[in-house]
Amino acid sequence: MQYTTDQGAGNKLSVLGFGCMRFPRSAEKTEELILSAIAGGVNYFDTAYVYGNSEVTLGAILHKNDARGKIYLATKLPFQKCACYDDFEQIFQTQLERLKTDYIDYYLIHNLSDTKAWRNLCGMGIEKWIDEKKKSGQIRRIGFSFHGSRNEFLALLDEYDWEFCQIQYNYMDENYQAGRAGLEKAHEKGLPVIVMEPLLGGKLATGLPAKAVKIFSEADAGASPASWALRWLWNQPGVTVVLSGMNGADQLEDNLKTAESAGPGMLSTADAAVYEPAIAAIREAYKIPCTGCNYCMPCPSGVNIPNCFAAYNTSYAMGFVSGITLYLTSTGTNRREKNYSGSNCAKCGACEAKCPQHIEIMKSLEAVTKRMEPFWLKPILWLAQKVMR
16 A cells, blocks of 8 residues: 655555445445455545445444544535534534544535635634634544535635645546646645545446447556556546545455555556547446436435436446346336336426536436337336236
């Protein structure tokens, strides 16, 4: 494992961090995976108040195995749930209880996407609250995670004396949201930059179209698609930690192997040239840039938005049969009772207000319905159900 130094605190952070938004369903498997990651040198673990049961699960595992002192723990304040000063403290204390700790190493304002939101928080006294938490030692480092425009990110960097930041960044999103320009500006200011979505919700690891897989394989048959994605990031000096939401021992092993040689200059000129044709092949196949983060859920009309988009993209990347099969099974479109397909969209717009990727979800669901629910689908399903009955 390679490490980078947070110069402001002197902390040596593993270049590979553990993203805790999506744990395996099995508690035993989750515990084994986390302990294996720590044994492999991973020391940065990132969770959040809104990540389901993540904080509780992580806290219990660290406490049970006396591992809290071996890692740097990051979690986030959901400022959208805060209406006044007291809410900051109430949520923070809940997080400490969940995580079974009395301090947070890296605390983030979650999904802070523009200066207006930050100034509203300042009006509620967030700066005073942060100062109190820092003086008490309950918060060691303060930062923010970001899903917004590049200009807003650059402006936010100058709004407060931040100690680190977290951005979405990968070879498909080089100029999206904060992008390379944001990464380089944060690096110039001396801020550690934590990278989320390095694999675009897993799509750059296991969901690549065959053409892209072939391009990477021909360049280096021994490197997985995930390895190519991580190396692209670690090759850049501004990247401090790359978060990966690993949910299997094979994924952890592959990432640890890549992390052994992580750092600027790890890509040769020939390696760097491989990405352009691979990106072109991926863009040709994927139509909707959904990462499967589930921030848009639950849908008031019951639409399983992430699964609709995943099936739609799969239909282009891996063929219509694969896509329609995934659509039928993952959205329940093949069931007689209530299903969660795209055609149930009531166009209320609730999802679009919460999407960190700023996807035109309602318009995209129309495209999903047109492709994944052709006129002949319902008669065939009706006939199949009648035969089965």
